[in-house]
Amino acid sequence: MRDARVSLVTLGVSDLARSARFYEALGWTRTDAGNEAVVFLQGEGLVLSLFGMRDLAEDAGLAAEPLPRFRGATLAVNLPSEPEADRLFAVAVAAGAQSVKPLQRASWGGYSGYLADPDGHLWEIAHNPFFPLDAQGRIDLTPSSEEPA
Structure with missing residues (x-):
């Protein structure tokens, strides 16, 4: 088994619907795997996950803080x-x-x-x-x- 891979990238976003539309416009395909809190988009060899910023911070056990540019x-x-x-x-x-x-x-x-x-x-x-x-x-x-x- 090869462990040197990235299977999924999760981005914290402020507006789940807006971000899903953005990535769909770039060619990512929205899947049915998500729910109201997370969207999964299929790409070529990689899944892109969009998660609300606060929910993602909470999931990681961290406080949501302002992001640097x-x-x-x-x-x-x-x-x-x-x-x-x-x-x-x-x-x-x-x-x-x-x-x-x-x-x-x-x-x-x-x-x-x-x-x-x-x-x-x-x-x-x-x-x-x-x-x-x-x-x-x-x-x-x-x-x-x-x-x-």
């Missing part, structure tokens, strides 16, 4: 081309995201920008020509098992 973490979507990154960035902004750093050529050789969802969670939208994507669009950095000829 920069929280020390980002989520990322890597796409196979710059035009696809441009398309998703524009869709997200039209759905209510705030452009934090417009898409641009990055010093590391790719194309990247940042946006914040309606609750300020940062997402990087990128095309990284050095991170190959498999047939399902997932990054695959495992070395090839093929021996050179």
Whole structure:
């Protein structure tokens, strides 16, 4: 069994319905697994969970506190081309995201920008020509098992 994986990411949100609409506009599929307190959205290889901010803090045994603008973490979507990154960035902004750093050529050789969802969670939208994507669009950095000829 491989434990090095993320199966589900939960985001604390201030308005469950608004956040569900936002992520559905980006292509996530809402499932029937949730209830009035939590929404589960199916993505490609990952489930995104939206939980009321206060309820999530309570579930973790913590006090709900104001969130800083920069929280020390980002989520990322890597796409196979710059035009696809441009398309998703524009869709997200039209759905209510705030452009934090417009898409641009990055010093590391790719194309990247940042946006914040309606609750300020940062997402990087990128095309990284050095991170190959498999047939399902997932990054695959495992070395090839093929021996050179």
